[in-house]
Structures are given as structure tokens and as C-alpha cells.
Amino acid sequence: MAVLEIEGDTALVSPVRKRRRAGGLFLAAVAWIVLIGLAAALAGVLPIQSPTDLDMLARREPPSAEHWLGTDQLGRDMLARLIYGARISLTVGLLAPVIGVSVGGCLGMLAGYFRGRFETLTVGGVDVLLAFPPLVFALAVTAYLGQSVLNITLVIGVLGIPAFTRVARAVTLSLSEREFVTAARALGATHARILLRELLPNVALPLLAFFLLGVAVSIVVEGALSFLGLGVPPPAPSWGSMIGEGRESLDIAPWLAFLPALFMFLSVLAFNIVGDTLRALTDPRPGTL
Amino acid sequence: MARFIGQRLAYLLPVLLAVSVLTFLIASLLPGDLAYTILGDQATPEKVAALRAQMGLDLPIWQRYGLWLWDALHGDLGRSFRTGETVLNAVLERLPVSLELMVMAELIGLAIGIPLAILCAVKSGSAIDRFLTGLAFGNLSLPSFLVAILLIYLFAVQLNWLPATGWVPFSEDPLGNLRSFVLPALTLAFAEWPALMRVLRSDMIATLQEDFIAMAKAKGLRPARILLVHALKPSSLTLVTVTGINIGRLIGGAVIVETIFALPGIGRLLVGAIYARDFIILQGVVLFVAAGFVVVNFIVDMLYAVLDPRIRHGRA
């Protein structure tokens, strides 16, 4: 669903009232992203506790003056862990799709522009990557290269390349037929010039929308890996690992799992809303992925 | 029609081959000396060398792949050095679990998604449509492990209706077996239904504006018949595609869900193989999973011809 989507018999009628509500949701999403982003970036200078200090005498405490959101099962401050967890999730979440969009975007644009055997090879390669179980790839790489933020980012980034390739190729295909490309070619523009000056600016916007959706997916994948204990290693807090650890305390202290879950959900939702709104602006057809 | 099938097959085989090559490469790059791991405490340099020679580990990588491929084409996918069971056996033992989970999850997802999609399409633009579409959108932001935690908290911890983990084979205790699948299947279904609903809703809204629906109304047919026979069939192409793709993905074993709920399925087999460096199992199972994915996509293509007779007769 695009937050700005128009439904029903649209030939003559457009429900004007929708725009205002959509704007509110979009703003709220942006606000959350800014808030959590700032908190993560400024974690070092914020007046919060250390996320790794144990206090075995104050385990699973409810919120108090000392610990604003309570403590986890090892007595560590929840608020601090949540904010430092944001650091990891947002770092991976933002950097991984950069790999996807740059490599995949290039490949897709070139495939859609030059067509022929290069395109067949690229599409075939994408299909092969998609047939490969993604989690296996992630586990294998982390087993080989070790668990670290960098490696997780690399893996998730590479896993995202096929999707970006597809999008870039589809957009390029539809644009290549249009007049401004034909005109540029008639004026004797080189391939490079057409790609960079004519196609890239038009492909950039849909790719940006997809990038934001990719951020949401990357946060989820990092969370899943950490949840299984296969992501960023302890004691570094990641929302995923916090949820995984909190699982054992579900019966006595459910908020240990639900607080990071809430933060993750809100962040993923926010990026989805922003990405989807952008996608609706650049592609008027109703949303299908 | 035969040509269509032939064309699709000709495309799929190279993909399968490429996947097997990729897997072989990754498996071979896994650190740790296999022979050393197998011998364990009894490892001495001579024994390691001997075992390596015996297992053909000192051959160049392309030769090893060739040998593996040759055996695979003859139906021999190898034998796990850990457990001694053949890859085929390992897969067949765990396949029913993954299949049962997959089928239940997809059925529940469709059972939720299809009626909601029809409802939203009929009442498109109304408050209930906006609410349900918003719900689907929000659900997309809820990853499976979060849903799992929520469901476990609700049904296992608070209400104590369903088990959080543990699996019994169907032959032992059918009811217990089904009960152990409810939460995992629901978890997966939650991830499935939004995509299914969105896609069907979108197609149905478009279909409902077609002339032949106005014609069906003008003929005085019952609304139920118009919706379910006239509108649903031409709108289901994308739904079938998405369902097929999802099932294909799930064949890889829903690793996260299987791990959380301790189900002995293919996903956990894969993960175990990676950690034990059991690359024979890894190779065979990944090939199997990719083959399954590819076969399912193939079936989806065939289903198109069934659903839309225009494709069957050569024009679309």
C-alpha cells in the first residue's frame, strides 16, 4: 500500500482528503528516524549509563530513577543498550543497502541499457543468487570471515544486490524507449554521457525509494541474525540479540524482549513508510513488489 | 505447449548447475581442515594426509567438483561424515517437517489473505479497506522472529494453550503434532498474508472495473458468483506467482522459525551442516533446496496456462 494511493474508480474522481492524513504519517516516520538517528550518533555524549556494565544485584529491574527503562537479566541499563543497539542496527541498516544500490544499480542500469548477452548473463546471475538460500550464504560467510559489524554489513549488502539489479534494470528498460534518450543519441552523445546525464538522474529516484525499503529489510535481517546469536557478537548490544536474550525471561520480565522489539518495529515501520511514500511519488501504479 | 515446457527446462538446468558450483565454492572455502576435524583426537600428520588422499581432498577444486557432479547425476549425493547417513536420507527424514510447516503456513496465509483481499476490493476506498491495508502494511514491518516472540508470549506463556517448542512425529501423536505446528505456522503465515492480500486486492480492484463484470451484473447473477467465479479467476495470476515464490523460498526451510520452535526441518539441517563443516550435507541439501525452488517456479509458470486460457492457446 502506498500511503498516498488512490483507489476505486479513479477515472473521474480523486479523493482529495487523503493527502493530509498521509502527510501526518510520513512526518511521524521521519521524526522517529531523526530521533533514533541522533540518539545513536550522539550515544557517546548523552547522559546515559554504560550499556555493558553488569550489576548482578539489580537484575530485571523495572524503570527507576537510576535506570530509566530498567535493567536486563544481567543488570545492564536497558535504555543505554537500546540506544547503542540503535547504533549497530542503523549502521548495518544504512550501509548494507549502499552496497546493494551501488553494485546492483550499476549492473541493472548497464543490463537494461546495453541489452543483449550482458543482460542475459546479468539476469541469469540474479536468478542464481536468488535461488540460493540467503541465510545459508550469510552463515557461511560469517563462519569464514568471523562475526563482526563489517562482515554482517557485507553479507547483507551482497544479498541485496539482486533486488536492486532488478529494479534498476526495469526502470532503465522503460526509460530507454523514451524520446529523450533517442534524442540524445541522435545528437551523438556517447553511451557514458547518456547513462550518466540522461538515465541516472531518472533512475536515481526509484532507486532511492527502494534503498529506503532496503534499509528496513537490512535492519530486520541483522536483527534476525543477532537473534539467533549469529550476528554481532556479545557484549555489543544489538536489538536482535537483546530480543533473543530476553526470550528466556518472557514469563517474568517480558519487557526485556518487547522493548527492543518495539524499537525495531518502529524503526522498520518508519523506513517502510518513508520508502513507500517516495515510491508512490515516483511510480503511480499501486504498490506491488 | 511442449515447446513452452522445453524452453523453461532449458533455462532452469543451467541455473541449477550454477547454484551447485557456487555452493561447492563456498563449502570449499570454509575454514578448517575437514580430515583434521573428522579424526579429532586421533589426528596425526600421517593419518590426516592419508585421510585427505582417501577422501580426494588433495585434488584440485575443479576435479573435486567434477567427481561430485558425476556422482550426483547418478543419484549419489554423498554421505555425511558425521552421522554416516546419506544426504538423501537426511533430507527425506526432515522433508516432511518442513513441508508440513510450509503447507500449513501458506494455507493459513491464503485463508487470511484471500477473503480480506476480496472484502477490500469490493469496499475499496472505504474505512475498512484503509484499515486493513494499513494493517497489512504494518504487518510487513513485523519480522518473523518478533511475531514468534509475541505469539509465544501470548499463547504459551500467558494462556498456556499451545507449546512453545517441541515436536512430536505425526505417527506418534497426530493431535500433538498438529498442536506443535500451530504457532510456527501462524508465525510464518503472518509474514505471508500481507503480500498475498495486497496483490490480490490490487488485481481484483482492476478486474472489478472491467466490462465483463458489469455484464455479469447485467445478467442478474448472484453477487457471490460474480465475485468468486467471474472476478477471482482472472485476478489470481499475480497471487499464484507470489504464492509460488513464497513456497519456493520456504523450501529452504524457514530457518528462523524452525530454530525458535525447535522443529527438525531442512532449515536446521542446513545450519547444523554449516557449523559442523559437513560440506557434503551442505552441498547436497543446498542443491536440493535450489532445485525445489526452481521446480516450484516452473509449476507456477504452468499454472498460468491453466488459469488464463489465452496463454494456453498461444496468445496473452
Added chain:
Amino acid sequence: MTAPLLSIEGVSVDLPTPRGPLRAVDNVDLSLAPGRTLGVVGESGCGKTMLSRAILQLLPKRARLSGRVMFAGRDLASLPAEALRRLRGPELAVVFQDPMTSLNPVLTVGTQIIETLQAHLGMDAAAAAARGAELLAAVGIPAPAQRLRQYPHQLSGGMRQRVAIAIALSCEPKLLIADEPTTALDVTVQAQILDLLAREQQRRHMAMILITHDLGVVAGRTDEVAVMYAGRIVERAPTLKLFARMRMPYTEALLAAIPKLDSPPHTPLPAIAGRPPDPTRPLAGCSFAPRCRYADGRCRAAKPPLADPERAGTLYACWHPLGVSEAASA
């Protein structure tokens, strides 16, 4: 005089648009006796299709209908949905313009005929299949039993329209609305389809409304003709009288635009200059005034009412009707 089967009284259709309400049909009065044929003629966009949808109660969701549509003594606009559904088929039927889009492409021809018979006549599958084959034969489709198993895209355009007609006639309706039934077909097939409709209408003593943009189609096939322009009826008369003594300059222009066999070769066809008015910006005066060669200040200032000043059973809406002296029309 027999009571009219269909009586449209003051019907208007308004559609909300971003630029304001659009009046697609403006205060239309029509009546049709049982067994008679009415032709409704007009350019694209004149509202004739909206009018047919209004009669059938198949208007788009956001359209507003005012006025009454009396069919066999009941106002269709106020009937509950179930009663309306039972009417459709046995009493009221329709043939749409393009059989490629009005027949469901994923269901067989047989299914689409049989379901109507089962829904309204309660036939079982075998009886309905037999009757379906009979109906297809009656509309001139060869090898009807095989056709039942085929899909619409496997038939030619003319055959598809015959199927649509067979479906429409299957429950012996009292009124058939044919909305541009031949526009989407080859010229060679058009006459066949029109003859088929006329023949069936005679046989079943069925009332018919024939909607078209082509005056030539209604000549000789209708009892009465109504000409529509910009959502209004601008002339209405028994067919023979209309062609003998048309009053509206618009009708005259329509007739002149039809190519005639006996004109010398290379005679330019007189087209009507200009375009119909923007329906969201209705004119104060006569809607046809910008394109009419007889228009004067009075025409642009005030809308002429649809009236029958000669008391001859012919209605028209014009300040300067053709063939009538100024004194008589004042």
C-alpha cells in the same frame, strides 16, 4: 394506447470530478411501448451510454441519479438489490459494445450462457447446456455444441457478439438495450448483427433500445428516434417523420455526414466543425450554438426547451428549427 413498458422521467446523472460536478445526462424524458424499438443517436460523449447505464442501474459508484426509471410500473432506482437482480435477464437485458471485453475471457462460452439459464430459469446443467446450444444456433452460430466449450478469444468478433446476443435473449427479456452493438465489428458483419437483432425482436415481440452514433443504423430499424447532444435530448420523433422533416440543425448535420452511395466520387464529407462542449462547464445558451451555422444571439443567450409546438408528436429543442417559419416558432 398501451401503457409504456419503460418510462424515463426527468432522469439526470451527475458525476463528481476534480473540476466540479459533471452532468452527464440532463433531464431526459423517454418512453417505450412493449414491442417497439427506440433509437438513441448521438456523438461520443453525448451521454447516451450513461443513459443506458442509468436505465440498467449500473452506474459507477460515485454517480448520482435523479428522476425516475419506471419499468413495468416499478421505479428501478428504488428497488432493493435482490429484486433488481431477479429482473435482470428475464425482463431486462443488455448487449454491450465490445464483445471482447464484455465476455469473461477465462470462462467458456458455455459457462456464460448456462449460468444465466441456471440462475433465472432454474435449469439443471444438462438442460441448460442443451438450451444453450439451441440459442447459439438461433443466432446463427455454426456447430453450437463445440462452441459451448470454447473461450471468447477463440471466436471471431462477429461470433462473439452473436454469443452476447444469445446470452441477452436467453431468458426472453421484455426489453433489450443494445449499446452500440456493431461499433466494434467489421462493416461487413454489422448489417448481419443488426438484422439478427431486428429479427429476434420481431419474433419475441420484445421492446428494444438501439444506441448508436450512426443515424444510418436507426433508419428503417426503429419506430422512434431520440437525438442526444451534450447530455440532453434535442430532438425526438417517429423515425419516418424525423427523416422526412427533421427540425434540429444538429440532426441535419449528422445526416449530412453520412456518406451516400449516389454522391459523385470524391465528394468531400461535410463534417461538423468544432467539438461538443466541456461537460463541466455548461453553456448558458444552447449547447450546439458554437457549432451551429444558424446560431444567433438568442441561441447563445438562452437554452431552448424540448417542446412540441406543432403538436405533431415531434419534439425538438431549437429556437430556429429547420423548415418552420419564424412566426410559427416564436
